[in-house]
Amino acid sequence: MSALDGMSAALDQDLAEMADLSRRITEQMTTGTPAAPTGTPAAPTGTPAAPTRAPAPPAAASAPPAGPPLPPTAPPRVHGPRVTVGRGSGMVRAASPLAQQEHLADLVRRYTARTPTSKRIAARYRRVLADSRAVVGFRSATKEMLYPLAGRRAAGARLEDVDGNEYVDITMGFGVLLFGHEPDFVTEAVRAHLSRGIQLGPRAVETGEAAELLAALTGAERVAFANSGTEANSAALRLARAATGRDKVVTFLGAYHGHADNVLGRPSGSGADRLTVPVSRGIPRSAVADLLVLDYGSDSALEAIERHAAEIAAVVVEPVQSRHPALRPVEFVRKLRELTRRHGIVLLFDEMLTGFRPAARGAQELYGVTPDLATYGKLLGGGFPIGAVAGRADIMDGVDGGHWSYGDDSYPPSDTTFFGGTYIQHPVSMVAARAVLTHLKEHSPRLQERLNARTAGLADTLNAFFDTEGFPLRMSHFGSQFRFEHRADLELLYHHLMLRGVHVWEWRNFFLSTAHTDADVAYVADAVRDSLRELRSAGFFPDTRPAVTKAPPPEPAPSEPAPSEPAPSESAPSESAPSEPAPVAAMAWNAAAVAAAAPAPALPAPALPAPALPAPALPAPALPAPASPAPALPAPASPRAARTADFSVYFFGDYPHEQSDGAGRYELLMDVARFADRHGFHALWMPERHFHSFGGLFPNPAVLAAALSRETRRIRLNAGSVVLPLHDPIRVAEEWSMADNLSGGRVGIGVASGWSANDFAFFPDRFGRHRELMYEQLAQVRQFWRGDALRRTTGDGGEAELRLYPRPVQDSPPLYTAVVGNPASYELAARHDLGVVTNLMTQSVEQLADNIARYRAARARHGLDPEAGRVAVLLHTYLADDHDTARAEAFAPLARYMRASLSVFSGVANSLGHRIDLADLSEDDLDAVFRRAYGRYCDQRALIGTADSVRPVVDAVSAAGADEIAALVDFGVAPGDLRAGLPRLDALRRHYRARTTPATPATPAAP
Secondary structure: OOOOOOOOOHHHHHHHHHHHHHHHHHHHHHHOOOOOOOOOOOOOOOOOOOOOOOOOOOOOOOOOOOOOOOOOOOOOOOOOOOOOOOOOOOOOOOOOOHHHHHHHHHHHHHHHHHOHHHHHHHHHHOOOOOOHHHHOOOOOOOHHHOOOOOEEEEEEOEEEEOOOOEEEEOOHHHHOOOOOEOOHHHHHHHHHHHOOOOOOOOOOHHHHHHHHHHHHHHOOOEEEEEOOHHHHHHHHHHHHHHHHOOOEEEEEOOOOOOOOHHHOEEEEOOHHHOEEEEOOOOOOHHHHOOEEEEOOOOHHHHHHHHHOHHHEEEEEEOOOOOOOOOOOOHHHHHHHHHHHHHHOOEEEEEOOOOOOOOOOOOHHHHHOOOOOEEEEOHHHHOOOOOEEEEEOHHHHHHHHOOOOOOOOOOOOOOOOOOOOOOOOOOHHHHHHHHHHHHHHHHHOOHHHHHHHHHHHHHHHHHHHHHHHHOOOEEEEEEOOEEEEEEOOOOHHHHHHHHHOOEEOOOOOOEEOOOOOOHHHHHHHHHHHHHHHHHHHHOOOOOOOOOOOOOOOOOOOOOOOOOOOOOOOOOOOOOOOOOOOOOOHHHOOOOHHHOOOOOOOOOOOOOOOOOOOOOOOOOOOOOOOOOOOOOOOOOOOOOOHHHOOOEEEEEOOOEOOOOOOOOOOOOHHHHHHHHHHHHOOOOEEEEOOOOOOOEOOOOOOHHHHHHHHHOOOOOOEEEEEEEEHHHOOHHHHHHHHHHHHHHHOOOEEEEEEOOOOHHHHHOOHHHOOOHHHHHHHHHHHHHHHHOOOOEEEEOOOOOEEEEOOOOOOOOOOOOEEEEOOOOHHHHHHHHHOOOEEEEEOOOOOHHHHHHHHHHHHHHHHHOOOOHHHOOEEEEEEEEEOOOHHHHHHHHHHHHHHHHHOOHHHHHHHHHHOOOOOOOOOOOHHHHHHHHHHHHHHHHHHHOEEEOOOOOHHHHHHHHHOOOOEEEEEOOOOOOHHHHHHHHHHHHHHHHHHHHOOOOOOOOOOOOO
16 A cells, blocks of 8 residues: 555644744744744655654754755654645745756756656546545645656566656555566466456465465464455454453554554643544544554553553554664564563554565564564565465454364354455465465575665665765665655655656655666666755755865875977887886786776767676786886786876777778877887777777787787786677687787786677677676686686597696786776676776766775675775876867867767766757757867866866876776877877876875785
8 A cells, every 4th residue: 555545634734834833933042043944854654654753863854945954853743644744845945046946947847848648647637536645745846746657567676657768666566566566476377367267256276375375484373364454454453352352452653554543543642641633534533542652662652551451452563664664672572572471462563564575574583573463465465455464373263263174073163253355365366475475485585685785785875975975864774675864855856866767756665676686776876866966066955064185195206207208200110129028926916906897998889888797707816926126017006095096098999081001000009009108107908899990990909919019018908898709718818818928917808798789790699698608708718817727629529628828927817897887887896806997978076986985895895805996997088288279179079989979979968967868969959069068078077188287187086086097099189189199198197196105015915
């Protein structure tokens, strides 16, 4: 059930306004400043309780629109189903700053433009359809966005609305859909039943099987089924009264037990004058005359039960209240169990939401308490209506008189009370329940443990963000149910989440399901962070954290080459190769950080899909410590905390106008490589690309790495991507082992699964399963590289164990995975001990910082050194002597480069705040959009300017946690300009190198 359907809340409105007036008077008297009216109180739960006051953290009180949130204040009580707020309240009011008013107007426009059909449906049927959901949280300022989403289809953790928008669903059927929308095991069971016809009248065999399963999972002796949670609770109270001969029932403030009149009471007064009154009009006082509503977790509640014990039939407990998931009074519940047992009172656990979700036995496992009765619903039916009562046989015998047998003189031994209904034990619901319980029996407790851990991880991630960024809320959770607890009015947050494709609902209780993936959870976290940042940018929740002033770095020991060397000439001859390759024993690379998969290029060809997820990584053995210093070393990777980011060069250009005679096609790259090598750059990156001008010079990076190894002495030679499904893993290992030998142990490899069907002309049968195949092949490459044999079928039909020759110099090459901006991919890389290559095309520096923090935290969770994981960030780079000149000269090349893929261009524009659908724009329109985005992109996400003017970007990326900045230089600027910019790039590198204290060499990680 989603709300208290059909209930009025006029009394609630009056009480809320009185409480609001009282608060404002009190604050004015104590501070001398008039207080603003309250905004949203704590968002109500998925199934709202009668009152809201409870011994939980204070709920929301509104903040002045342009200032920091007010100190927490007691919220007005909510007695009915609606959020009792004044129509004129909210985050934006008449006196709010213009920026906030404009933000709200834009939000309304965007929201209604995204969901026009849902709004039309709500408007069309409002006059005839009475629906309490339609007025939850009504405010005049936001009424244009107050309508439920109309759905078209749903599957797993996703749903699609009637306007074609897709959402990650965290409403999940108000807590019903533990396994997601349309779980196969439920759908197939129901389909099989319906193929035989709905058998109303005869009892379905599944009914008894479901009862057996439910009893076995919960430890109950007998079970009865109902149509809903409200029915189940009503039946349980009737059974408790019949069993004890008493009338009074105890419930607790903040709990919800359905919409039957006899549990819809609230306390009025205190102490001896405390009474129970109905929560709203339409409920007679007589209905709650035997109801005591006490404070959950309090000693006074135990004392009251002790005083009235002789009159009490049942104490009803929502063990973990849905609107207060952090409130878990274990000792109180255990004392309650002892007290009720001593006085013969029935202890009833309402486990509508806690049943089966956190553990197979629900909250009973948390408390270590077995109640006399427990009620279930929600997820038990797998999406079909159901309720259940389970418990002691002597109490449950009130349904049918108890057990009796055939063939003897036995008969029902107990008296009965009334319990029945036309649709009780509905066959479709019983079939679904049996499927759900069978699945739980087979997969508990691992199912719940994994889901609980995923929810806890989301809470840790978001709460760390809230604390770090100073936002006034926290995520609290129990099992896989969660909610946001506000210390300020945050009503607009939920509209922003909907705009970002996260489906939320008006009662603000949320749920993860087994259908949610890591990517879904990361998507939700991103949506929350981005929504709050957008609100902050409009003037809400200003950042009040004190600025942190960094101490000036100590003076470095100069060790850089002289900066007098000019830029390489276009006709400069190649330098001779070094006489000896650098010994690998002298490498400072931390081997613990060098396993990865697939850096897909930062600027891909048109319609590039998201990069493949990384394969599980094998631990990389530590490299031996150097025996003695060597003058020419592979570029080091010192611990991140001890230095600023290294500088590298990345090639992935579009080459549509190659020279027909082939002369000089690779000379620019060779010139840049030699320059970077002489001047201490960390690495040179190159991709693998086939059959397209984008990256057209790079069909085999191993060949190019071999050539470059003879032109350079110390720079690392990294493949941006080796598309494993296009190769035999043995050949990959052989080719790169040769390059490793030729370079003296300087190669690094990024692996990818591929995405273009044309590329699979090599192996057409591999397309379609290329992502899975990449994982298998990566394991073989690692195995073969470290010297283990691979068993293969040979030409004579037999099998042979094959080993790698020549043996590579490095025990394990650095391996990387490309991550565009998906937080889940950062965590996957961390989980598998992989390095990361990323860019700022579709993520801001703030998001990058969040993602790197997530990456390092995930490494720590998996027992890896958080600082050992290496993160490289690609930045478009062009430096001139004059800032405006650089911007002007880079504009046209960068525009052509980005517009070569409209999807990339669209992502960049949207990530910079230009939320425009680019698909239908003309060339002139595209040019205008790019011009609008260009300056901001250069200011925040590229190194385009002078060596001095781009320092803020370097500082920001370094502060975000990057270990390496890879300058993407071949995005289309003229070769002469590219060469002329290299000394300026080196000057920038030397500036940061000079600021860095030489780090003490790290102890190699254990294998």
